[in-house]
Amino acid sequence: MKPLRAGVIGLGVGEQHILGYRAAGVEVVALCDMNPDKRAEASRKYPECRIVESAEALLDAADVDVVSVASYDHHHAAQVVRAISGGKHVFSEKPLCMNEDELGAIRDALKRNPGVRLSTNTILRMSERFRDVHGRVRAGELGRLYCVEADYNYGRLHKIQAGWRGEIVDYSVMLGGGIHMVDLLIWMVGSAVIEVSAVGNKVCSVGAAFQTPDMVMAWLRFDDGTIGKVGANFGCVYPHFHKIALYGTEGTFENGIGGGVLIRSRDPQDTPQSIQSAYPGAAKGDLIPGFIDAILGKGKAAVEEADVFRTMSACLAIDKSLRTGKPEVVATY
Numbered sequence: 001m002k003p004l005r006a007g008v009i010g011l012g013v014g015e016q017h018i019l020g021y022r023a024a025g026v027e028v029v030a031l032c033d034m035n036p037d038k039r040a041e042a043s044r045k046y047p048e049c050r051i052v053e054s055a056e057a058l059l060d061a062a063d064v065d066v067v068s069v070a071s072y073d074h075h076h077a078a079q080v081v082r083a084i085s086g087g088k089h090v091f092s093e094k095p096l097c098m099n100e101d102e103l104g105a106i107r108d109a110l111k112r113n114p115g116v117r118l119s120t121n122t123i124l125r126m127s128e129r130f131r132d133v134h135g136r137v138r139a140g141e142l143g144r145l146y147c148v149e150a151d152y153n154y155g156r157l158h159k160i161q162a163g164w165r166g167e168i169v170d171y172s173v174m175l176g177g178g179i180h181m182v183d184l185l186i187w188m189v190g191s192a193v194i195e196v197s198a199v200g201n202k203v204c205s206v207g208a209a210f211q212t213p214d215m216v217m218a219w220l221r222f223d224d225g226t227i228g229k230v231g232a233n234f235g236c237v238y239p240h241f242h243k244i245a246l247y248g249t250e251g252t253f254e255n256g257i258g259g260g261v262l263i264r265s266r267d268p269q270d271t272p273q274s275i276q277s278a279y280p281g282a283a284k285g286d287l288i289p290g291f292i293d294a295i296l297g298k299g300k301a302a303v304e305e306a307d308v309f310r311t312m313s314a315c316l317a318i319d320k321s322l323r324t325g326k327p328e329v330v331a332t333y
């Protein structure tokens with residue numbers, strides 16, 4: 001197989017994808033941003049790359065085999081479908097898309113192009129601390145998980161009061177951030193979410209154009225009987241943080257602001273075991289080398305197509321439940 005060549009659309013977090021491709025030994029041949037200032041900056045910083053004005057031009061380029069979609073959330077779906085339809089592998093920023101119709105269109109594009117690989121940047125699967133805990137869960141150290149909780153404490157209120165996030169009329173905090181926690185819980189439990197029920201409010205985001213809640217909380221029912229709770233808390237007075245609690249029959253793990261702890265006793269005199277592995281301990285491009293290995297048939301991506309669809313589908317069901325005010329069954333793709 002000839003060496004893969006990559007292109008990146010969107011040079012915010014997309015710049016970190018460049019590092020991921022380089023770490024995988026993949027040449028980044030083209031970069032795109034719709035902002036002319038960003039393009040000028042990119043030509044100075046990356047003289048070896050072709051700087052492209054439109055996403056469509058990059059998506060249609062014959063010398064690009066893998067595309068990173070790191071544009072605004074509501075631009076992802078059209079770019080992902082165009083890339084897949086052109087036979088290009090796609091590493092998309094989260095969320096993959098904004099609604100069920102778009103998710104169906106992406107699934108159909110993949111069915112028509114079965115050789116194409118897709119992954120998304122739910123990066124917490126690369127966090128050293130969460131990998132440590134995942135290993136312990138799989139080894140049975142917590143016994144059988146029966147209840148899991150996670151909060152995405154965004155702590156960056158300014159990013160939704162102004163800027164592109166604030167301007168998307170139907171902006172979803174679950175798709176915009178809570179998705180990281182949904183993906184993490186599905187990975188930890190090792191089972192799909194099958195039913196959800198959500199509530200939300202909009203108290204903190206004064207000044208934002210979007211009409212949807214900035215605080216969403218959802219109950220989750222997993223296929224294996226585990227239950228859970230996930231929060232997307234975009235207005236909190238809190239530093240950016242991923243708070244989790246995993247309750248098992250033999251132990252409990254908590255990731256709190258003071259650190260990670262593993263609790264194996266009901267005795268208040270016993271000291272919990274401190275989990276010191278690095279948190280977050282991952283860079284935004286760290287999933288890319290594994291994804292490239294999967295394309296080359298040399299390994300398994302940390303976030304496979306089935307993972308992408310399971311997580312997206314659960315988040316979309318949460319948003320649906322917010323609209324209907326009723327529990328919603330999670331669609332399967």
Ligand SMILES: NC(=O)c1ccc[n+]([C@@H]2O[C@H](COP(=O)([O-])OP(=O)(O)OC[C@H]3O[C@@H](n4cnc5c(N)ncnc54)[C@H](O)[C@@H]3O)[C@@H](O)[C@H]2O)c1
Pocket residue numbers: 009010011012013014032033034035038054055070071072073075093094095121122123164176284
């Ligand atoms: N995985 C993560 O942890 C993580 C972290 C931050 C952002 N994100 C996601 O990455 C994406 C980008 O967010 P960001 O924080 O980098 O935003 P940003 O505003 O910092 O950068 C986005 C860049 O993309 C460009 N852009 C947007 N739409 C484009 C299009 N259609 N064609 C060409 N260029 C386009 C903009 O001009 C801008 O320079 C979003 O989907 C966001 O949700 C993911």
